[in-house]
Amino acid sequence: MESLNVYASRLVTKREHFAPGHRACQGCAEALAVRLVAKALGQNVVVASATGCMEIISTPFPFTNWRVPWIHVAFENAAAVATGAEGAYRALVRKGALPEKGTVFLGMGGDGGTSDIGLQALSGAFERGHRFIYVCYDNEAYMNTGVQRSSGTPFGASTTTSPAGKLKAGQVTWKKNMPEIAAAHGIPYVATACSSYPFDLMKKVEKAAKAGGPAYIHILSVCPTGWGLPSEKAIWIGRLAVETGVFPLYEVEQGRYRITVDVPAQRPVGDYLKPQGRFRHLTPEIVEQIQTRVTAEWEKLRAKTAL
Amino acid sequence: MADMVTLTIDGRRVTANAGTTILEAARDANIDIPNLCSNEELHPYGSCRLCMVEITHKKRQRLVVSCIHEVAEGLEVKTATERVLNVRRLVMHLLLSRNSTHPRLREIAAGLGIEKSMFPVDYKGCILCGQCVRVCREVVGVSAIGFKSRGDTRAVATPFDEPPGDCIACGSCHYVCPVGVIPMEEKDGVRRIWKTDFPMAKCSVCGKYFAPVKQLEYFRKIANLPENHFDTCVDCRSTKK
Numbered sequence: 001m002e003s004l005n006v007y008a009s010r011l012v013t014k015r016e017h018f019a020p021g022h023r024a025c026q027g028c029a030e031a032l033a034v035r036l037v038a039k040a041l042g043q044n045v046v047v048a049s050a051t052g053c054m055e056i057i058s059t060p061f062p063f064t065n066w067r068v069p070w071i072h073v074a075f076e077n078a079a080a081v082a083t084g085a086e087g088a089y090r091a092l093v094r095k096g097a098l099p100e101k102g103t104v105f106l107g108m109g110g111d112g113g114t115s116d117i118g119l120q121a122l123s124g125a126f127e128r129g130h131r132f133i134y135v136c137y138d139n140e141a142y143m144n145t146g147v148q149r150s151s152g153t154p155f156g157a158s159t160t161t162s163p164a165g166k167l168k169a170g171q172v173t174w175k176k177n178m179p180e181i182a183a184a185h186g187i188p189y190v191a192t193a194c195s196s197y198p199f200d201l202m203k204k205v206e207k208a209a210k211a212g213g214p215a216y217i218h219i220l221s222v223c224p225t226g227w228g229l230p231s232e233k234a235i236w237i238g239r240l241a242v243e244t245g246v247f248p249l250y251e252v253e254q255g256r257y258r259i260t261v262d263v264p265a266q267r268p269v270g271d272y273l274k275p276q277g278r279f280r281h282l283t284p285e286i287v288e289q290i291q292t293r294v295t296a297e298w299e300k301l302r303a304k305t306a307l
Numbered sequence: 308m309a310d311m312v313t314l315t316i317d318g319r320r321v322t323a324n325a326g327t328t329i330l331e332a333a334r335d336a337n338i339d340i341p342n343l344c345s346n347e348e349l350h351p352y353g354s355c356r357l358c359m360v361e362i363t364h365k366k367r368q369r370l371v372v373s374c375i376h377e378v379a380e381g382l383e384v385k386t387a388t389e390r391v392l393n394v395r396r397l398v399m400h401l402l403l404s405r406n407s408t409h410p411r412l413r414e415i416a417a418g419l420g421i422e423k424s425m426f427p428v429d430y431k432g433c434i435l436c437g438q439c440v441r442v443c444r445e446v447v448g449v450s451a452i453g454f455k456s457r458g459d460t461r462a463v464a465t466p467f468d469e470p471p472g473d474c475i476a477c478g479s480c481h482y483v484c485p486v487g488v489i490p491m492e493e494k495d496g497v498r499r500i501w502k503t504d505f506p507m508a509k510c511s512v513c514g515k516y517f518a519p520v521k522q523l524e525y526f527r528k529i530a531n532l533p534e535n536h537f538d539t540c541v542d543c544r545s546t547k548k
Contacts, residue, residue: 007447007479011348043337101339239542265514 008199017043019065023057027231029238030054030137030221033195034108037135037219040205041104043068046085050078050109050118053144054137075113079122082107083130090131104209105132111152112142115178126185126214133208133215136178139223147226151176154246155293156286157278159226164281174293182216183252189215191251191260195222196238200260204251220247228277237275244272245298250305257304269294314382329373329384330358340386341395341415343402343485344436345374349445355402355436357415359394361385370394392419400424405431409486432488433463439480439489449473449525452480452501465501476505476519512543 017038024031034054038045047070049055055072058065073081086105092098107125109118114136122134141159142148149162154175158164162171183190189211193201201219208215220241222234229237241247242261246269249261269291273279282290310325316333323332328351333340342358345351353372360373363383370390385391399416403424406412412434416422437454440463444450451474455464465471476498481491491500496516498505507516508523517540527536 007442007477008482010446011346011442011479011483013347015347043334101337236542243542 012199012202013039015039015042017041017045017067018058019067022065023060024053025223025225025231027224027229027234028053028057028221029195029234030110030139030223031057032234033137033193033201033219033221034058036195036198036201037106037108037205037217038066038068040202041106041133041209044101045069045104045106046082046089047071047106047108048073048078048082048085050107050113051075051144052110052113052137053139054108054110056144075109075117077121078107078109078113078118079125079132079134082132082134083125083128086130086132105130107132107134109134109136110142110144110150111136111138111140111178112150114138115151115176115181119181123181123185126182126187126216129187129213131211131213133205133211133217134182135205135217135219137219137221138178139221139226140175141223141226143223143226152178154290156273156282156290158281159278169281169283169286170278179216179218179252182218183255185214186255187211187216188213188254189251190218191216192218192220192247192249194220194238194242194247194249196235197242197249197261200249204260207251207253226278228280229275233275237272240267240272240275243267244269245294246272248298248301250301257301257307259301259305266298312378312380312382314378314380314384316384317386323378325378327378329360329362329371329376329378329382332378333373333384333386338386340373341418342374343411343415343434344438346438346441346483349438349441351375352437352441355434356398357395357402359391359398361388361391395419396421400426402434404428405434406486406488411485431462432486434486435461435463436485437463438483438485439463442479442483447475447477447479448529449475451475465503470503471501474501474503474505475522475525476500476503477522508537510540510543511538513540515540517541 018035022031045068049072071081082105089103093100138152141150141153147159149159149171152175153159153171156170158170164170179190179192189208191204193204204217208217222238224231224234242249243263245266250257250259270287311322312325313320313322316336316338321332321336330340330345340358343355351374353375358373359370362371396419399419399421402412403416404426407428440453443452451471452463452465455462478491481489496507498507498519505519505521508518508520510517523537
């Protein structure tokens with residue numbers, strides 16, 4: 001799939017449902033991810049968006065970037081509102097008040113809105129088995145309010161609430177494995193994606209829309225501002241995250257694991273950590289520690305795909 | 308802005324740019340018309356006949372193919388009359404007799420209430436929508452494949468069924484095929500498509516095979532790039548800087 005990129009990119013639809021002219025920072029890979037998700041889902045979709053970067057950049061009053069129905073809700077209940085809309089729609093269809101048009105319901109939030117604050121509502125929505133998609137745009141901290149740590153922040157990253165100093169080298173806990181939590185609910189479709197691999201991402205979103213039950217997609221969204229990167233390096237660092245094995249791209253379909261972008265020869269994690277300002281303080285020992293963890297996680301994932 | 312025209316689709320007033328097709332106008336208005344051969348990157352072709360609709364223009368009613376027919380002022384379009392559905396069902400029976408298994412076809416068929424074809428099933432896979440042939444000609448610009456024969460033996464093929472001389476192994480035909488019957492495999496630095504092996508170029512930095520040699524040669528030629536432009540893959544090109 002990857003090496004098809006040149007002509008395939010010309011054949012993807014040019015219809016945009018997330019309009020240009022939003023107020024994201026230069027090089028924001030999260031806005032790119034939103035655009036690709038909106039593109040893959042088409043026009044027949046209802047979006048419920050948690051508070052976060054994507055809400056403030058796309059809907060500064062009185063403007064909007066959304067060409068599809070879009071609801072802004074509080075941090076904790078994006079999943080609840082998306083499933084509520086879905087429930088209402090199905091009820092109206094059942095009573096014959098609306099025709100069945102295959103409308104897709106999408107809940108979305110950042111890593112904070114998903115793995116910290118919104119986890120309870122999300123878990124409930126998965127458990128109730130609504131036919132909806134939840135997309136987590138993971139930029140690994142609360143970037144909207146100025147880079148505070150979240151449970152999605154990786155080990156060793158310096159943020160304003162986990163600053164690197166004499167006593168501690170940034171974040172002291174490991175990143176919460178949100179896709180695994182979603183997969184543990186036994187929902188039909190879970191996938192990880194990255195906006196540096198657009199075709200892979202769009203394919204997964206299309207699959208999620210057809211899953212026939214709750215689907216969860218975790219998208220690594222590079223944030224040049226919060227990660228301490230030049231804006232033109234956003235796509236490149238996303239690819240490095242995959243090539244070093246820090247963020248493996250896989251999908252879980254009906255409990256079956258499959259790695260979608262395989263990396264036969266992984267690069268050392270140093271290649272990924274070094275260009276980023278938030279990891280600037282790391283000593284070789286800590287890098288070694290991260291490498292050990294990444295390798296172990298990768299082996300675990302490999303073991304699951306072999307099942 | 309282009310001139311706008313107003314038409315009615317299924318009782319809804321829809322405004323569209325003059326010169327667009329009924330199918331595009333319906334898609335913008337979120338009205339679903341099944342189709343298999345239309346692609347906004349390619350010229351309208353009208354081969355699958357699934358997108359048939361009934362129009363009333365100046366008191367005349369007739370069936371047209373919505374992916375080709377342009378919108379006009381005051382046009383009245385109905386996408387799901389009994390007459391339209393009859394045609395669609397017949398088309399679907401015919402398509403299913405060529406390819407009875409593909410999920411996308413089965414999904415559209417189920418929407419029309421068709422379980423299996425009323426015709427004898429002669430599995431060919433290809434539904435002759437021509438997207439691969441058109442992509443190769445219009446987007447890639449090499450015309451390495453085309454249609455051969457007529458009637459029920461019509462098929463997409465390489466010239467004389469031999470290894471295609473003009474093919475650059477870009478895989479666009481494989482990507483665009485709505486029923487996924489153009490196989491493409493990649494193994495050990497060789498890409499196999501149209502029953503021909505194409506060697507892949509190796510990145511001089513990371514050693515990954517990243518694109519077919521013939522494709523890179525073609526890009527160099529049309530974009531007038533220096534000889535060493537494609538020595539490295541995309542990732543390594545940005546790392547070096």
